[in-house]
Amino acid sequence: GENVEQHPSTLSVQEGDSAVIKCTYSDSASNYFPWYKQELGKRPQLIIDIRSNVGEKKDQRIAVTLNKTAKHFSLHITETQPEDSAVYFCAASKREYGNKLVFGAGTILRVKS
Amino acid sequence: AAGVIQSPRHLIKEKRETATLKCYPIPRHDTVYWYQQGPGQDPQFLISFYEKMQSDKGSIPDRFSAQQFSDYHSELNMSSLELGDSALYFCASSSGLEYEQYFGPGTRLTVT
Numbered sequence: 122g123e124n125v126e127q128h129p130s131t132l133s134v135q136e137g138d139s140a141v142i143k144c145t146y147s148d149s150a151s152n153y154f155p156w157y158k159q160e161l162g163k164r165p166q167l168i169i170d171i172r173s174n175v176g177e178k179k180d181q182r183i184a185v186t187l188n189k190t191a192k193h194f195s196l197h198i199t200e201t202q203p204e205d206s207a208v209y210f211c212a213a214s215k216r217e218y219g220n221k222l223v224f225g226a227g228t229i230l231r232v233k234s
Numbered sequence: 235a236a237g238v239i240q241s242p243r244h245l246i247k248e249k250r251e252t253a254t255l256k257c258y259p260i261p262r263h264d265t266v267y268w269y270q271q272g273p274g275q276d277p278q279f280l281i282s283f284y285e286k287m288q289s290d291k292g293s294i295p296d297r298f299s300a301q302q303f304s305d306y307h308s309e310l311n312m313s314s315l316e317l318g319d320s321a322l323y324f325c326a327s328s329s330g331l332e333y334e335q336y337f338g339p340g341t342r343l344t345v346t
Binding site for chain 1: 289
């Protein structure tokens with residue numbers, strides 16, 4: 122089955138700097154790669170996603186890139202702000218009815234002001 | 235916009251008791267997923283339903299069962315509870331072959 126690895130496990134950046142989180146997946150059949158932000162005790166919130174027919178997607182300060190050949194994808198956050206501090210999870214899935222998300226282990230992002 | 239609703243939000247049970255968690259998907263969503271998240275861990279997929287039929291199954295213990303009803307809400311039934319079942323249980327919903335899954339606020343289950 123699918124296995125998703127995520128690095129780094131913790132990341133501290135200064136406010137205004139950029140943050141990059143990287144994930145690799147194992148199942149070449151996976152074709153959907155969302156990123157979730159989760160604050161302590163709260164629900165995972167979908168912040169951006171990318172499908173396998175796209176190499177890059179951007180939404181304001183966040184962007185995601187996908188390299189299908191290498192089976193890895195990355196989250197880029199620019200101009201980080203203290204409210205970006207949270208746990209970020211990458212995930213992989215196939216486009217099938219009811220198909221599960223397989224999550225990476227998560228990255229704790231701390232933005233220091 | 236309406237979101238996924240879960241009840242109860244908090245639940246405290248003793249070992250060997252049973253628990254029922256409920257999930258009401260976003261209106262017009264026909265697919266429901268259940269995930270279990272332990273402290274400091276990523277969400278682990280348990281089971282999913284599409285149009286009231288089980289569509290995928292993960293690492294769900296035999297002590298757990300779930301179903302999706304005609305109004306698309308879902309219930310996760312947990313029996314013979316163990317201390318290790320203490321976790322956050324999230325329900326997510328999606329629409330048909332749409333990719334995005336939206337999570338509910340979760341039910342925090344504590345087994346003592």
